[in-house]
Amino acid sequence: MAHPVARFSSKNLKFSLALTTSSQTYPICPQCAHRLPSVYTRQFTTTRRRNAGAGVVQSIPNIDSKLPKHVSMKSQMKKANRQQIGTDLGKLPQTFILPAAKDLPGWMSPNFFKRTRIHWLQFKTAVKDWWSLVVFLKWDVKRDPLTGKKMRRSMELSQRNQIARDLHKDFHDALSEGDLKRLQTICCEGLMAQARMRIEQRKALRRRKEPWVLLSYSGIRYPAWLERWPISVLLPAASTRVVSDRLAPLPFADTYLRQCIVRINSVQNYLLADSDKDVMLKHTDYVVIQKMTVKGEEGPWKIWGLTEPSTMKEVDGLLAGKGQEATTLAERIRDKVAGIAGL
Structure with missing residues (x-):
């Protein structure tokens, strides 16, 4: 028996393909929604999310951002x-x-x-x-x-x-x-x-x-x-x-x-x-x-x-x-x- 197909309105979940010029809404299977590409769910900020759960190991900080930047003598003299x-x-x-x-x-x-x-x-x-x-x-x-x-x-x-x-x-x-x-x-x-x-x-x-x-x-x-x-x-x-x-x-x-x-x-x-x-x-x-x-x-x-x-x-x-x-x-x-x- 085929699974019922659900249509998500703009109030729930609505996606538009970037290659189309229309705003047509496409049907999406609820069981496959979690498999959407990450490009559609990427956050605007690159800051790592804070783990709120207890016992969760904190994320490793960005080591590169803490290293002192090397300034060349030529740049320093300018x-x-x-x-x-x-x-x-x-x-x-x-x-x-x-x-x-x-x-x-x-x-x-x-x-x-x-x-x-x-x-x-x-x-x-x-x-x-x-x-x-x-x-x-x-x-x-x-x-x-x-x-x-x-x-x-x-x-x-x-x-x-x-x-x-x-x-x-x-x-x-x-x-x-x-x-x-x-x-x-x-x-x-x-x-x-x-x-x-x-x-x-x-x-x-x-x-x-x-x-x-x-x-x-x-x-x-x-x-x-x-x-x-x-x-x-x-x-x-x-x-x-x-x-x-x-x-x-x-x-x-x-x-x-x-x-x-x-x-x-x-x-x-x-x-x-x-x-x-x-x-x-x-x-x-x-x-x-x-x-x-x-x-x-x-x-x-x-x-x-x-x-x-x-x-x-x-x-x-x-x-x-x-x-x-x-x-x-x-x-x-x-x-x-x-x-x-x-x-």
Whole structure:
């Protein structure tokens, strides 16, 4: 005897085939209803149902969702912002600063040829560094979306001496007064940390200030109109002279670091916290100033600190083509971003 066929209305159970355009209702055997394909009974949510019955083993959690996702260094560096990059990446690798004349081989010595090679290296390095400024600031720049003109930036070749003198003086003035807020605006991170430590140390000595005065600049202080590049390169015995100006791209879009080293000869008078008598000394400071552009946003000039001329060992390495430092700028940035990200 044939089983009776039941017709399910929309109030009970109603199915429509996806391949038909009509809404016709098909008869379904009650005993076969449980055999319907799972596609018709799939839940919208992928969350496992909670077993309400007692004694039922809980479902195993999704282990994959709890594993930490691996973020590649390349992706991490793309997401890095100005705060993660920071303002202190160290002195640019392979920076050449001509040693003082007394440390170089004499012109009349048997090493005359070596002295010539050193000055030729200085000339080649200056031309290469100048060309990098032209490429990044004038040539390989974005165009304005409205006018179509290249958005060139100023190279500031004629302002470098004055910028370095101002930052050099402002730093010592703020440090002598213990003005942390002022130091924060003109110092890079590393120098700021050293200045803060020095201020805390002299507080322990019950000295709130360390008086400092710039008495004069040693050498010839040329007028501003003569300090313009390229005339400034030819001025003899200048009290202020640019000895290096380099621009290096960073591994981010439209991001680079410009670092300029200016030699400043001056006479200073100061009283240290651990001394009861002031001193007056002639100083030759190689002041490192830098400006960072991050994703097209140009930052202000800041003082990184002081450095020293290249040693003869470093010069010999550059002459032999072995001047590559152990840690490159890109590696420094990767280490810094990885340290912040905890990778």
